[in-house]
Amino acid sequence: MSFSVSVVIPCYNEQDNIGSIYSKLTEVLASYEQYELLFVDDGSSDLTLQKIISLAETDIRIHYIALSRNFGHQQALKAGLDHASGDCVISLDADLQHPPSLIPELIEKWQQGYDVVNTIRGELKSLPLLKRITSRLFYKSINRLSSVEINAGMADFRLLDRKVVDALKHFNENYLFLRGLIPWLGFNQTAVNFQPAERNSGSTKYRFSRMLKLGLDGVTSFSNKPLYLSIFIGSMIAAVAFLYGLYAVYIHFFTESALPGWTSITASVLFIGGIQLIMLGIIGIYLGKLFIENKRRPNYLIRRKNF
Ligand code: UDP
Ligand code: MG
Secondary structure, three states: OOOEEEEEEEEOOOOOOHHHHHHHHHHHHOOOOEEEEEEEEOOOOOOHHHHHHHHHHHOOOEEEEEEOOOOOHHHHHHHHHHHOOOOEEEEOOOOOOOOHHHHHHHHHHHHOOOOEEEEEEOOOOOOOHHHHHHHHHHHHHHHHHOOOOOOOOEOOOEEEEHHHHHHHOOOOOOOOOHHHHHHHHOOOEEEEEEOOOOOOOOOOOOOHHHHHHHHHHHHHHHOOHHHHHHHHHHHHHHHHHHHHHHHHHHHHHHOOOOOOOHHHHHHHHHHHHHHHHHHHHHHHHHHHHHHHHHOOOOOOOEEEEOO
């Protein structure tokens, strides 16, 4: 039986990786009859798009989409998935951290009947401590706070069957988080392990602030538990305040020591004010999301493509 494979590669300022990822991929895919390499240029400001275009002139199996600006990794991936034509679609990073040599194993699993083949990456030894800790914290809290279970090493390197790719077309959320969405979808899923390589060239696009944003987005897109937090913390504080009130009444009527309480009043006002601000912030995040999603703007815009 013959089938076609699409490989989707989101690229943002990866000019020095395009050549190597292309040659690795063609090497691995040589034994497959039909395949396409779909590069998505996510508004790069370097020569990434030019490199892709000149490669596409030499190889008709290269398709590309250039987004009108930088829309972010998740939206670039989505753009690729929406335009891929294969019977199965594989997504992987341009920086060679996702080894193309794993592709035959993914395809094998797919042929055994799995609709989604996820990959779980082992920990990168050279990863900065901060990134390792934040990433662990992120998955801990997302799993605690939401109803989907996301494996800590889940990478955006996976194979999806055509019917899953088609199902994903119905998801037009602006706060897309595929690592959370894919387990939620159901279907017949499995996972394979891999050891990530070092970034081939260039530097990571996920700096701390960006990871924090992804974390907050991930949690607030999949859970409304943080909203209940305010009720919980609020009632705890109310209970403590009530006890303290009883104590104050007792002091007033049964002892001689009158109102030296400036410190405690100031402290409690500040404390409660702080808690209220945090809770307002949480509510604000959700409200902001409702606002953005409500506009129903497209997730990405295409400036140019070759198919
Ligand atoms: N990427 C993208 N748009 C962005 C940021 C990243 O398309 O705004 C691509 C990037 O080119 C790479 C992949 O997403 O192919 C993963 O990014 P990166 O390697 O920087 O993330 P890390 O591996 O450090 O988590
Ligand atoms: Mg990377």
